[in-house]
Amino acid sequence: MAKIGVGVVGCGGMGAALAHGLAGLESAQVVAAYDEAPEKAQELAAKHGGKACGSLDALVGDKEVGAVVVASPQFAHAAATVAAARAGKHVFCEKPMAVTLEDCDAMIAACRKSRVKLMIGQVCRYHAVHGKVREMVKSGEFGRPICMTVHRLGGQWGGAYAQPWRLQREGCGGTLLEINAHEIDFMRWVCGDVEAVYAAGGLYVDKRLDYPDLTLVTLHFASGAKGLLHAGQVSTIGGYGGRVDCERGALTFPAIWGADAGIHVCKAGEKASFIPASELKVEEPVRHELRDFMECIIAGTEPPVPGSEGRANVEVGVAAYQSIECGETVPLPL
Numbered sequence: 001m002a003k004i005g006v007g008v009v010g011c012g013g014m015g016a017a018l019a020h021g022l023a024g025l026e027s028a029q030v031v032a033a034y035d036e037a038p039e040k041a042q043e044l045a046a047k048h049g050g051k052a053c054g055s056l057d058a059l060v061g062d063k064e065v066g067a068v069v070v071a072s073p074q075f076a077h078a079a080a081t082v083a084a085a086r087a088g089k090h091v092f093c094e095k096p097m098a099v100t101l102e103d104c105d106a107m108i109a110a111c112r113k114s115r116v117k118l119m120i121g122q123v124c125r126y127h128a129v130h131g132k133v134r135e136m137v138k139s140g141e142f143g144r145p146i147c148m149t150v151h152r153l154g155g156q157w158g159g160a161y162a163q164p165w166r167l168q169r170e171g172c173g174g175t176l177l178e179i180n181a182h183e184i185d186f187m188r189w190v191c192g193d194v195e196a197v198y199a200a201g202g203l204y205v206d207k208r209l210d211y212p213d214l215t216l217v218t219l220h221f222a223s224g225a226k227g228l229l230h231a232g233q234v235s236t237i238g239g240y241g242g243r244v245d246c247e248r249g250a251l252t253f254p255a256i257w258g259a260d261a262g263i264h265v266c267k268a269g270e271k272a273s274f275i276p277a278s279e280l281k282v283e284e285p286v287r288h289e290l291r292d293f294m295e296c297i298i299a300g301t302e303p304p305v306p307g308s309e310g311r312a313n314v315e316v317g318v319a320a321y322q323s324i325e326c327g328e329t330v331p332l333p334l
Contacts, residue, residue, distance in 0.1 A: 003029040004294055007065040007089070009056060009080045010072030011035035011044040014094055018069050018121075019048055021286035027294040028067075034059040035072075056080060060087040067117075067297060069290075070094060074178060075171045078103035081118070085110035090117040092293045096181040097310030099173040101318060101334060104311040111307065119293045119303035120310030124182040125189060126285035128277050129256045132263060133244060134190050136251060142267065143247025145191050149228045150183045150242035153235035156206035156213065167208045169321075174211030176317040180231045184313045185305075187219060187227045190244060193312070194227075196220040198329040199320035205234045217320045220329075 006028050008015050015035070022028045030048035034056055035041040041052040053059040060068060060083050068084035070077055070093040077098050081091050091111060097120050098104045111118040124130045137145050157166060165171030172178040188194060201215035214234045219227035243252040249267035254260070261277035282288070289305075296303045319330040 003027060004066045004297060005029055005031035005062075005064040007032040007034065007050075007053070007059045007062060007068045007084075008044060009034050009059060009068060009070050009084075010076070010094075011037075011040035012071070015040075015069070015071035016044060017286055018071055018092075018094070018290065019044055021284070021290045022069070023048060024284070024287045025291055025294060027298065028290065031064045032059050032062050056083055060084045060089055065089055067092065067293075073165050073171065074099050074173050075165065078107050081107040082110040085114045085116050085118070088114055088116060090293075090297050092119045092121060092290065093310070094121040095123075095185070095310065095313070096173050096177040096317070097307065097314055099170060099177060099314075101311065101315060104307070104314050108307040108311065117293070117297055117303050118307040119289075119296065120305045120307060120313075121289060122182065122185040122305045122309065122313070123285050123289050124186055125305065126282065126288045127256070128280035128282045129253050129261055129263060130186055130189075131282065132275065132280050133251055133253060134186075136263075136265070137190050137244055137246065142244075142249035142251070144223070145225045145244055145246050147226050147228075147245045148187055148191050148242065149230070150187060151230040152180060152183050152240045153230070154233050154238040155236055156233050157208075162208075167210070169211040173314075173317065174209075174321065175213065175231060175233060176211075176215055176217070176320055177314060180215075180229065181310075181313045181317065183229050183231065184316045185309070187229065188309075188312060188316070191219075191221045191223060191225045191227060193222045194219050194316050194332055195222045196329050196331045197316055197319040197323055199323040201232070201320075201324050211321070212324060215320060215324065217316075219316065 033041040033045040034053040045052040067090040201212035214232035217229040266272035
């Protein structure tokens with residue numbers, strides 16, 4: 001099988017993880033890397049047998065590059081994606097797709113105009129518990145979903161997360177986009193489109209931020225179901241879990257990752273059971289999403305997480321920020 005040459009834009013932790021995922025595929029080969037810190041690009045390129053490029057234009061203009069993986073800081077996603085699309089390269093862009101809807105629209109338009117693929121890295125769709133919850137709800141065995149709640153909590157930013165651009169909403173999109181694009185996507189993936197958002201929150205602990213470090217987001221789904229996302233960086237005891245209550249049963253997942261991860265399942269009138277996450281065998285998630293990206297290029301099919309899905313997640317996050325500011329429910333579309 002001929003390998004598709006891939007250029008990696010942004011060679012920090014996420015770029016390195018994506019390059020590692022690509023290295024496990026028969027269909028891809030990292031051939032180029034670019035980062036504003038040249039030493040990072042040189043390190044990643046050397047590890048994977050590619051070349052370090054001195055500019056974004058040099059990378060997207062390289063004839064060996066057929067696809068571009070964008071793992072730069074969130075505020076730079078749009079510029080890299082548009083440049084790659086204009087050069088005729090397919091694009092895999094890390095979540096969040098962008099920090100504004102205007103940037104999302106520019107990315108989608110550029111890729112559509114050049115007839116290249118655009119996939120967004122909502123990798124939680126490939127994790128075991130997320131995928132199994134969605135599979136069971138969509139099976140119809142439990143009836144229509146009525147309510148879904150998810151919490152993802154941690155402490156204030158430290159270490160690499162204390163970089164100046166991560167402390168500004170215009171740089172990272174705030175916690176709701178940088179982190180909770182995953183949870184917004186998960187809830188939409190299970191319950192469908194969102195037609196209105198109400199949110200409450202504020203800045204309580206980490207005064208370096210210019211965005212809320214605590215948010216409670218109510219999602220009104222077009223199906224009639226309701227959702228609640230409890231997210232933030234104010235908790236000394238973190239956690240990641242949730243539940244889905246349906247017409248004829250419920251699923252709870254108090255821990256999505258870790259030793260106690262799994263799903264408690266109970267149909268109406270039956271005894272509850274537990275599915276340990278360790279019994280849910282899935283391909284390594286980052287490699288799997290990149291495999292799907294490469295396969296959609298080869299087959300000429302729609303990416304499993306197209307730009308429209310990434311944009312929808314950003315829209316919910318932006319609406320939540322607007323709701324916090326105005327104190328009212330915000331209808332979608334914006």
